[in-house]
Amino acid sequence: MRNPTDLRLSKAGSTCQVSGRRLTVKALCALPVSLLLASHMAWAAPATSEVNTTGLAVTDDTVTVGILHSVTGTMAISETGSVQAEKLAIDQINATGGVLGRKIEYIQEDGASDWPTFAEKSKKLLVNDKTAAVFGCWTSASRKAVLPVFEQYNGMLYYPTFYEGLEQSPNVIYTGQEATQQIIAGIDWVVKEKGAKTFYLLGSDYIWPRTSNKIARKHIEKLGLTVVGEEYYPLGHTQFNSVINKIKLKKPDVIYAIVVGGSNVAFYKQLNAAGIKLPSEKPLLLTISVTEDEILGIGGENIEGAYAAMKYFQSLDNPNNKAFVQAFKDKWGKDIVIGDVTQAAYLGPWLWKAAVEKAGSFDIDKVRAASPGIELTTAPEGYVKIHENHHLWSKTRVGLAQKDGQYKVVFESADLIEPNPFPVGYQ
Amino acid sequence: MFDEYTMSELTSILAMQGFAGLILFSVLVLMALGLAIIFGQMGVINMAHGEFMILGAYVTYLTAKLFETYMPSLFDGYFFVAMGLAFLASFALGVLVEWCMIRFLFKRPLDTLLATWGLSLILQQLYRTIFGAREVGVTLPDWMMGSYALSETIEVPINGIFVMVLTLFISLCVYLLMFRSRWGKQVRAVVLNRPMAGAVGINTEKIDRYTFGIGCGVAGIAGSAFTMIGSTGPTSGQLYIVDTFLVVVFGGAQSLLGTIASAFTISQSQSTLEFFLSGSMAKVITLLLVVGILMLRPQGLFALKIRH
Numbered sequence: 001m002r003n004p005t006d007l008r009l010s011k012a013g014s015t016c017q018v019s020g021r022r023l024t025v026k027a028l029c030a031l032p033v034s035l036l037l038a039s040h041m042a043w044a045a046p047a048t049s050e051v052n053t054t055g056l057a058v059t060d061d062t063v064t065v066g067i068l069h070s071v072t073g074t075m076a077i078s079e080t081g082s083v084q085a086e087k088l089a090i091d092q093i094n095a096t097g098g099v100l101g102r103k104i105e106y107i108q109e110d111g112a113s114d115w116p117t118f119a120e121k122s123k124k125l126l127v128n129d130k131t132a133a134v135f136g137c138w139t140s141a142s143r144k145a146v147l148p149v150f151e152q153y154n155g156m157l158y159y160p161t162f163y164e165g166l167e168q169s170p171n172v173i174y175t176g177q178e179a180t181q182q183i184i185a186g187i188d189w190v191v192k193e194k195g196a197k198t199f200y201l202l203g204s205d206y207i208w209p210r211t212s213n214k215i216a217r218k219h220i221e222k223l224g225l226t227v228v229g230e231e232y233y234p235l236g237h238t239q240f241n242s243v244i245n246k247i248k249l250k251k252p253d254v255i256y257a258i259v260v261g262g263s264n265v266a267f268y269k270q271l272n273a274a275g276i277k278l279p280s281e282k283p284l285l286l287t288i289s290v291t292e293d294e295i296l297g298i299g300g301e302n303i304e305g306a307y308a309a310m311k312y313f314q315s316l317d318n319p320n321n322k323a324f325v326q327a328f329k330d331k332w333g334k335d336i337v338i339g340d341v342t343q344a345a346y347l348g349p350w351l352w353k354a355a356v357e358k359a360g361s362f363d364i365d366k367v368r369a370a371s372p373g374i375e376l377t378t379a380p381e382g383y384v385k386i387h388e389n390h391h392l393w394s395k396t397r398v399g400l401a402q403k404d405g406q407y408k409v410v411f412e413s414a415d416l417i418e419p420n421p422f423p424v425g426y427q
Numbered sequence: 428m429f430d431e432y433t434m435s436e437l438t439s440i441l442a443m444q445g446f447a448g449l450i451l452f453s454v455l456v457l458m459a460l461g462l463a464i465i466f467g468q469m470g471v472i473n474m475a476h477g478e479f480m481i482l483g484a485y486v487t488y489l490t491a492k493l494f495e496t497y498m499p500s501l502f503d504g505y506f507f508v509a510m511g512l513a514f515l516a517s518f519a520l521g522v523l524v525e526w527c528m529i530r531f532l533f534k535r536p537l538d539t540l541l542a543t544w545g546l547s548l549i550l551q552q553l554y555r556t557i558f559g560a561r562e563v564g565v566t567l568p569d570w571m572m573g574s575y576a577l578s579e580t581i582e583v584p585i586n587g588i589f590v591m592v593l594t595l596f597i598s599l600c601v602y603l604l605m606f607r608s609r610w611g612k613q614v615r616a617v618v619l620n621r622p623m624a625g626a627v628g629i630n631t632e633k634i635d636r637y638t639f640g641i642g643c644g645v646a647g648i649a650g651s652a653f654t655m656i657g658s659t660g661p662t663s664g665q666l667y668i669v670d671t672f673l674v675v676v677f678g679g680a681q682s683l684l685g686t687i688a689s690a691f692t693i694s695q696s697q698s699t700l701e702f703f704l705s706g707s708m709a710k711v712i713t714l715l716l717v718v719g720i721l722m723l724r725p726q727g728l729f730a731l732k733i734r735h
Contacts, residue, residue, distance in 0.1 A: 055546045071560070072552075072555075073662070074662050074665070076555070076560040076661075076662075077560050077561050077562055077661075080559075080560045080561065142578070151481055205706070205707045231705050231706055232705055232706060233706035233707060233709050234706070234707055234710055236665075236666040237706060237710075238514060238653075238656065238657040238658075238666060239447075239450075239451050239454070239656075239697075239698075241446075241447035241450055241451070241584070241698070242444060242447050242701035242702050242706075243701070243706065245440065245443040245444060245447060245702070246702065248443075248582070249432070249436060249439075249440065261658075261667060261682070262562065262657065262658035262660060262663055263658075264658070264660060265564075265657060265658030265659075266656055269586075269655065269656055269657075270584065270656055272572060272573075273571075273572060273573065273574060273584035273585065273586045273587065273655070273656070274574050274582065274584045275573055275574035275576075275582050275584070293561065294562075294564070295564075296561055296562060296564055297561065297562025297563065297564050297658050297660065298564060299564035299565070299566060299567075300564075301566070301572075318551055347681075351644075405642075
C-alpha cells in the first residue's frame with residue numbers, strides 16, 4: 001500500500017504545510033490565543049520524527065493500530081465482545097486527547113475463525129499497514145498462528161483471553177489471566193469454603209481444557225484430595241447424558257467443568273434436565289469457561305447456582321466498573337452483557353497508551369521496554385499491573401451465577417496474584 | 428472396569444445408559460429424517476440442512492419471546508405452537524429454495540453440494556445480521572425441565588422423553604406419508620424413474636418441490652426440539668451436519684428404514700462406549716466401526732434393490 005520512504009516524505013511535507021496554515025488562521029483570529037494554543041500543542045504532540053523512528057503508521061495527528069478478531073465463523077460469537085471493548089477504549093482515549101497528542105485510528109481485519117487467515121492478516125497489519133500495536137486473537141490456536149509473524153516483524157500484540165499459560169513472548173502482552181491465576185485460587189476457595197473433597201474434571205477436547213485440568217488435578221492431589229473422574233468431549237459435542245449419569249453415580253463434591261462454546265449450552269441444559277440442581281450445593285459446579293456472554297445462550301435458569309472463577313464480572317461493585325459498564329451500554333446497546341474477556345480486551349488499548357506515554361515513543365522496542373511495571377488504576381476490574389513476564393497481576397474472584405444471567409461476587413482474593421505462566425510442578 | 432461399581436449400581440448404569448442411548452437415537456433420527464428424504468429420495472446433497480434446523484430453532488426462540496411478552500399465561504404450551512411454526516417456516520424456505528435453485532441442478536448432484544453449501548453460508552450470515560453473532564437462549568416452560576425418577580438411582584430427563592415421543596410421532600408421519608399415501612407413491616415413482624413418472628402423468632416438478640419442502644420442514648421441527656438440549660447461534664447448524672450425513676450414508680441413502688437402523692446402531696455404541704471410555708475415544712471408535720462396516724457394505728446397512 002504505502003512504502004515507508006513515501007510515508008516519511010509526505011509526513012515531513014505535511015508538517016510544514018499544516019503548521020504554516022494553522023499559524024495564518026490563528027494569527028488572523030488573535031495572536032495571544034494562537035501562541036497559547038501553539039505552545040500547548042507543542043507539548044501535547046511531540047514531532048513525529050522523535051516519537052516514531054521505525055516507520056510506523058504515525059502522522060502528526062494520528063496513529064494507526066490494528067484490531068484482529070473473528071467477526072465471521074464459529075468464534076465470532078465470542079470475539080464480538082472483544083472488538084466492541086477495544087473500539088470503546090479507543091474512542092475514550094481519543095476523546096481524552098489520544099496518545100502523545102495523536103488520535104488513534106484503527107484498521108480492523110477479520111481472522112474468520114481460521115488460524116492461517118489470522119497469520120496472514122497479522123502480517124498485513126504489520127508489514128503493509130505499519131500498525132503501532134495490534135489488539136486481537138482469542139483462541140490459543142490463533143495466537144500460536146500469529147506469534148511467529150509478530151516476532152519476525154517485531155509487532156506488539158495485546159491478547160485478551162484467559163489461557164493455558166506455558167508461553168511468554170516479548171511481542172505479546174497478555175491481558176487475560178494465565179491458568180494458575182484462575183484455577184488455583186478457585187480450587188482453594190471451594191476446598192476452604194465449601195469443604196470439597198472429591199472432584200470430577202470435565203472439558204472440551206483441546207489444549208486449553210486439557211492443560212487447565214492438568215494444573216487443577218496437580219493442585220487437587222497436592223492438597224491430598226481426590227479426582228474421581230476426568231473426561232473430554234470433542235468440540236461442538238451436544239450429548240452429555242452419559243457423563244451426567246457418571247457424575248450422578250460418582251457423587252463428586254465438585255463438578256469442575258471447562259466445556260467451551262455451543263457445547264456449554266447443551267451441557268448446562270442437560271445437567272438441569274437431569275435433575276442436578278446446582279443451587280443445592282451438592283454437587284457444586286465450578287467453571288472457568290462460562291462468562292456472562294455464554295449465559296445468554298445457556299439461559300440463566302439452567303446455570304443458576306454455578307460458581308465461576310475469573311478476574312472480572314459485570315456485577316463488580318466499584319466506580320471504575322460502573323463507568324465502564326455504562327459507557328459500554330451507551331455505545332453498544334442496553335441489553336448487552338460484558339464478560340471477563342471483554343473487560344480484558346478493553347484493557348489492551350489503555351495499557352498500550354500508558355506504555356507509549358511512559359516511553360515517549362511509539363517505537364515497538366521502547367514500548368516493550370516501558371511495559372513492565374505499567375499500572376492501570378482505572379481498570380474496570382480494579383487495578384492491574386504488567387509483570388516482567390508480560391502478564392498482568394490480577395485478583396481472582398469467584399462469582400455465583402444468578403437467574404438473571406449475572407454473577408454475584410462471593411469471593412475476591414485479598415492480594416493481586418502474581419502471574420506464573422510456567423508453574424513449576426504443575427506441568 | 429466393572430469392579431468399581433456394585434451390582435445395583437451396574438444395573439442402574441445400564442438402565443440410564445440405555446435411556447441416554449435412546450435419547451441420542453431420537454436426536455439422530457430427528458436430525459437425519461429430513462435429510463434422508465431430500466438426499467435419499469431426491470438425490471440432492473443438502474449441505475444447508477443444519478441451517479434449516481437453526482431456522483426452526485430461531486422461530487422457536489421468537490415464539491417463546493412472543494408468548495413471554497404478550498401471552499405469559501399460555502407460556503406452558505408455547506412449544507407446540509413453536510414447532511408448528513418452525514415446520515411452516517422451514518417448509519416455506521425449502522419450497523422457495525427448490526424453486527429458485529435446486530430444480531436447475533437435479534441432474535448434477537455434486538453441484539447441489541456446492542450450491543447448498545453456498546446457501547448455508549448465506550443463511551448463516553442472514554441469521555448473524557438479524558439475531559446477532561451471539562447465541563440466544565430459549566426459555567423452556569417449567570414442566571419440560573427436571574427429570575422423572577423411576578427408582579432411587581434411575582432418573583430420566585423429561586425433555587429426553589419429550590424428544591423420544593416427538594421422534595416417534597414424526598417418524599410415523601413420514602412413514603404414513605411416504606408409504607401409505609398416494610403422494611408417497613408418486614414420490615417413490617419419481618425417485619425410481621423421473622421421465623417415466625412424468626410420462627404417466629405425475630407432475631414431477633410439484634412432487635420435487637414439496638418433497639424438498641417437507642424434508643426442510645422436518646429439519647425445522649428437529650431444530651425446534653433441539654433448543655431444549657443444544658445451542659442456538661448462527662453457526663450451530665454446522666455442529667449437526669456431519670453426524671446427520673453419517674447417519675444417512677451409514678443407513679443406506681435411499682432407505683428410510685436404514686436411517687433408523689443406522690441411528691440406532693450409532694447411538695447405542697456411542698452411549699455404551701462413552702460410559703466406559705472417554706467421550707472423545709467413544710466417538711473415534713464409533714467412527715471406526717462405521718467406516719469398517721461401510722467397507723464391507725458400501726451401499727450402507729439397507730439398500731433398495733433397483734435394477735440398473
